[in-house]
Amino acid sequence: xxxxxxxxxxxxxxxxxxxxxxxxxxxxxxxxxxxxxxxxxxxxxxxxxxxxxxxxxxxxxxxxxxxxxxxxxxxxxxxxxxxxxxxxxxxxxxxxxxxxxxxxxxxxxxxxxxxxxxxxxxxxxxxxxxxxxxxxxxxxxxxxxxxxxxxxxxxxxxxxxxxxxxxxxxxxxxxxxxxxxxx
Numbered sequence: 377x378x379x380x381x382x383x384x385x386x387x388x389x390x391x392x393x394x395x396x397x398x399x400x401x402x403x404x405x406x407x408x409x410x411x412x413x414x415x416x417x418x419x420x421x422x423x424x425x426x427x428x429x430x431x432x433x434x435x436x437x438x439x440x441x442x443x444x445x446x447x448x449x450x451x452x453x454x455x456x457x458x459x460x461x462x463x464x465x466x467x468x469x470x471x472x473x474x475x476x477x478x479x480x481x482x483x484x485x486x487x488x489x490x491x492x493x494x495x496x497x498x499x500x501x502x503x504x505x506x507x508x509x510x511x512x513x514x515x516x517x518x519x520x521x522x523x524x525x526x527x528x529x530x531x532x533x534x535x536x537x538x539x540x541x542x543x544x545x546x547x548x549x550x551x552x553x554x555x556x557x558x559x
Contacts, residue, residue: 379497379555384433384442387416390425393449393456398499399516400459400506401492402524404431404452405468405535410480412438414465419443431461433491437483440491446499453521454530460495464488468537476540485544492518493551503548505541518548 408414418434419441421427430450434441444450444461452461464484466475475481496503496518506517508527522534 377556379494381446381498382433382440382442382491382494384440384491385416385419386442387419387423389419389422389430389443389450391422391428391430391451392444393451395447396449396458398446398458398460398495399501399514400511401495401501401518402453402459402461402521403488403492403518403536404461404463404521404533405466405537406434406463407467407535408465410437410464410466410475410478410484412436415439415441415463418463418465431463433460434463434465435484435488435491436465437480437487440487446495453524453533455524455528459524460499462488462491464536466536468535470534470537473538473540476543485540486547489544489547490551492548493555496548496552497555503545503552505545518545 415434415436422430422443431452432444432450449456450461501516504517506519511527525531
């Protein structure tokens, strides 16, 4: 069975590259507050083009915005080919995972998990987390900017910092099952 790509309000980023076939979903933090309205603000930032940067999607507790089409390279992590970048509106923190337990972060996490599940199904990407060795082996899956940086050395970013990875990936897998069940 084929699944459609997600739909979200679209505001085109000024900077992006050529065509791609997605095999990875890369999670980021925007370095902005986790609150409603920040996803649109991030899309507006990418549209202005004051920095050579872009991502495919931006997510906040209440909304998802798209800035680059899925089959086009976005400039989000240095090693950008074959990856879909998702910016979660959050100030990354290297130590404090507990910020992910407040109401706004939980809403954003659920919204992001649903988006990731839709992307996994649309592009035949397994809903699994891939670390450095899996990336180097060419496996498909979900990863972070931090792992991309440490694997390919194209950036020094470490976002999303400390986060509830296992909980998030459980949510993604549950959402995949829900979508397949028509929910």
